[in-house]
Amino acid sequence: MNRRNLLLVDDESDIRRVAHLSLQHIGGWHVHEAASGAEALSVVEELRPDVVLLDVMMPEMDGPATLARLRELPRMNGVPIVFLTAKALSSDHERLRTLGASGVLTKPFDPLLLPGMVDAILEGR
Amino acid sequence: MNAQLPVQNGPDRRGLVLLVDDDPSYRVLVRESLQHAGHAVVEAATLRAARAALACRIPDVLMLDGSLPDGEGRQLLEHLKGATERPGVIFVSAHGEMVAAVKRLRQELGVGFVMSKPTNLVELNLHVGALMEGRVAPGAGGVSSSGSPALSAMLEELRSGFAAELGGRLEDLKSGAIAVSKGEGDANALEALAHRIHGTAGTYGFHEVSRVAAALEQTLHEGRGGSTQLLPSVERMVPVLSDLIRQVAEAEGSQLRMPALTTVEPQARVEGLDEERVERVLLVHPDLALCAEMVRCGASMGVEVVPAGSEAEAMRLAMQTCPDIAVVQWELSPGDDPVRCVRRLRMLPGMEELQVALISTQDSVARRAEAARSGVNLFEASPLQHLSFLAIVRRLALEGRQSLKILLIDDDPAFAAFAQMVLGAHGIEVVVLDEPAACLEALNRESPDLVLLDLMMPGLSGFDVCRLVRADARWCEMPIVVITAQLTPEVRIAAYRAGADDYLAKPVVSEELVVRVKGRALRARQNREARDRDGLTDLLLRRPFLERAQHLLSVSRRAGMSLSVALIDIDHFKAVNDQHGHAVGDQVLTIVGQVLRSGCRQEDPCARWGGEEFALAIPGAGAAEAGKLLNRMLAQLRTLVFMGEDGRPFQVTFSGGIASSGGNDLDLNELMRCADAHLYTAKHAGRNRICA
CATH class of the missing domain: 3.30.70.270 (Reverse transcriptase/Diguanylate cyclase domain)
Known part of the structure; x- marks a missing residue:
């Protein structure tokens, strides 16, 4: 079973740290971090992630803008992108999905359950 | 026979797992997950190595891959067949086993659970826990905490690092809030800070902090247009923040923090707890005299009513009291908006599932549509009175409390464990019956809200069970959902003919299982409640x-x-x-x-x-x-x-x-x-x- 690559994009180092740990240890992912949309775009070609977890609210380039740019890259064709957001309303989630996200995860999350939620989104595709 | 399978993986159900798989990366994954749950793990890559390990010590659970480099997994099970002491077995198969094969594995080779690859680790832990439950006495024969789970320790370390800085962040938040409330500071920057704390604090287990930050974020967000209400609302948050800072400083490991991370417990719902819980209702209504009356009325039926005269007060009280139900009057004071109020309440962390009723003195399609779009559970176009209030609370409590009970008639313990896990996580009690012939006794004993029925069982078939239940006048209205792997039109028609209301295809998608079962069971319960009660007094008939x-x-x-x-x-x-x-x-x-x-x-x-x-x-x-x-x-x-x-x-x-x-x-x-x-x-x- 090959370890799969996951790109985690969030401007908050606290979130990155805890998510990284749980995704790596429970989910079995190779986790790569990016602190901004720009950084994500600069590493994504080389990294070729199997899935991207993308924070919605980030300074400069926010999640939806980053998603739009990622979707322009041929390499990213068919790669699931999952939003991380602190907005819990289902209408917000609907809106995010219409932007082309494969799923939406809510912050705060339980670090122990996060990998399972990512798997559930990927399986449900 | 009422076989209720244990699915909870309590912290004292720890033991030794022998993991037999030739894929080292799969072993790493499973090992870490099991160790994290407190189990000790011995690994073997081949049948030979597994036999050697078994010769040394019989584990509590054997997790066995179906195909290994030097033979078939089932050979090892044959080998174990005659043994006096046998482990609980989880059989892992890369290609999903057919139902018949699963049955044979269970009956002839003593397999407890069959799982497929890729393996869902949460389910795996539940299965291991269930098998341990049957074998390991609490506190005895378990493994000492020698191998302190690395992940848990790392998470705990991160958490204490975060906790050390949390006080400082909250101070920033408070000074920002004081500045904004005086019309000075940068409201946008403060909103961004609140937003960050909302997301991170909760993730690190500081739920109360997260809740308060979310409320502040929301207040600031709505005040963006320069609302005059902003300053006083932010000002009201300052003492809440001070309180929080004090609590964080004092609380080393108090209720503010999540319990230490030890095990994954998807359904830590304790039976009986729900019954003792008092329902708390937030009543948002500008008429304070009426509110006071409803408080008395609620007290008479064991419901705590928290009155709020305005939207702002509702938000503050909701944060403090975490109500289960909110009843909101459409006609609020000028400046307040009932639909916005509902949205804001639901946005508070932990209140996504808040049950909400909107009460309106006017009835119009437009109003109903707006209410429905805001996601309320109930819209009532009548003035609030004792009886209507009680009826609303009862109905929402029913929906929110989800004290639903279903009877699962199935001889497959793996599916029963799955259903108990999935439905249990949504607060639905699942009583399992593995002997279909005893279904009428079970109905009498349990009086469930719905029957979930496997169509293909030995002995009395699912079709016969349907007919048996339908032929009894007491149960002719009981919702019956059948589960079947055979989805031909003939089978479906035969099932409906026999009296089934709905069917689910095997393999069952867990979310679909929940929504189908819950929706039907809830409506059946509501119908029964409505039919069972006297219209005037709301007492039973x-x-x-x-x-x-x-x-x-x-x-x-x-x-x-x-x-x-x-x-x-x-x-x-x-x-x-x-x-x-x-x-x-x-x-x-x-x-x-x-x-x-x-x-x-x-x-x-x-x-x-x-x-x-x-x-x-x-x-x-x-x-x-x-x-x-x-x-x-x-x-x-x-x-x-x-x-x-x-x-x-x-x-x-x-x-x-x-x-x-x-x-x-x-x-x-x-x-x-x-x-x-x-x-x-x-x-x-x-x-x-x-x-x-």
Whole structure:
């Protein structure tokens, strides 16, 4: 079973740290971090992630803008992108999905359950 | 036979797992997950190595891959067959096993669970826990905490690092809030800070902090346009923040923090806890006098009502009290918006599932549509009154509390464990019956809200079970959902013909299982509740009362306890109707109903027996105790003064007769007759009294 690559994009180092740990240890992912949309775009070609977890609210380039740019890259064709957001309303989630996200995860999350939620989104595709 | 499979993986169910798989990266993943749950893990990559490991020590659980480099996994099971001591077995197969093969594995080779690759680790942990449950006595034979799980330690370290900085962040938040409330600071920057803390604090387990930050974020977000309400609302948050900072400083490991991360417990719902919980209702209504009345009315049925006069107050109180239900009046004070209020309430962390009713004095399609879009659970176009309020709370409590119970008739323990896990996580109790022939007894015993039925079972088939249930008048309305791997139209039609209401295809998608089962069970429960209750007093009708009392009587007899029943009749009720009119008479009936209801426990059946007669069943009480209870109710009624249509005040009393099951073996009908005889005695002795 090959370890799969996951790109985690969030401007908050606290979130990155805890998510990284749980995704790596429970989910079995190779986790790569990016602190901004720009950084994500600069590493994504080389990294070729199997899935991207993308924070919605980030300074400069926010999640939806980053998603739009990622979707322009041929390499990213068919790669699931999952939003991380602190907005819990289902209408917000609907809106995010219409932007082309494969799923939406809510912050705060339980670090122990996060990998399972990512798997559930990927399986449900 | 009622085989209820244990699925909870409690912290003291730890043991030794032998993991046999030739893929090292798969082993790493499984090992870390199992160790994290507190189990010790021994690994083997081949059958040979596995045999050697088994020769040293029999593990509690054997997790075995179906195909290994030097042979088939089942060879090892054959080898174990004759052994006196055998582990619980999880059989892992890369290609999903057919149902028949699974059955053979279970029956002939003693496999507990069959899982597929890729393996869901949460499910794996549940299965391991279930197998341990059957083998390892709590605290005995388990493994010492020698291998302290690395992940847990790392998470804990991150958490304490975060905790150390949290105080400082909250101070920033507070000083920012003070500045903004004076019209000075940068509201956008403060909103961004609140947003960050909302997301991170909760992730690190500081839920209360997250909740407060979310409320502040929301307040600031709505004030963006330069609303005049912003400054005072932010100002009100400052003391809340101070409080929080103090609590964080004081609370090393207090209720603010999540318990230390030890095990994954997807359904840590404790049975019985729900029943003790008092429902808390946030009532958002500008009329404070009416609010006060509803607070009293709620108290009479064991519901805590928190009144809020405005949207801002509602947000503040919601944060403080975490209500289960919110009832919001459409017509609020100027500047407040009911739909926005609902949205904001739901946005508070932990309140996504808040049950909300909107009450409106006007009815229009536009209003209903707007309410529906905002996601409310209920829209009522009528002024708020005692009875409508109680009915709303009961209905939402039912939906929110989800105290639903389903009966699963299936001989496959793997599916039963799966259903219990998935539905249990949504608060639905699953009672498993693996002997279909016993279905009618199980229905009588459990009276579930829905039956989930495997179509393909040995012995009595699912079709026969459907027909059997439908042929019984008591259960002809019971929702039945069948599960089947065969989805041909013929099978579906045959199932519907036999009396099924719906079907689910195997393999079952867990979310679909939840929504189908929950939706149907809830509507069935609502229908039953509505049908079972008297429209005027909202008490039970005679037949459902007798059913519940019958159930309680058998339970009490088995437990060696007594059950008392009482019949109550309002004195001179005909005179009330004649002198004051029927409308006033109805009011008297309603109030007497409330007095009785509030005098007994929530779960004690309380009925309008007919006309001006009422009935009560009080489990656990002897005649003397029941007499005391009824005398208390009577004393309360005597303090109430009614007003006739002509403005003349009058008072009402009742007479009551009690019969108890203690020291006799009378059946329910005989008990009711006996209570009736005592009621007759009370009437003849001059009314306004209780006889036992």
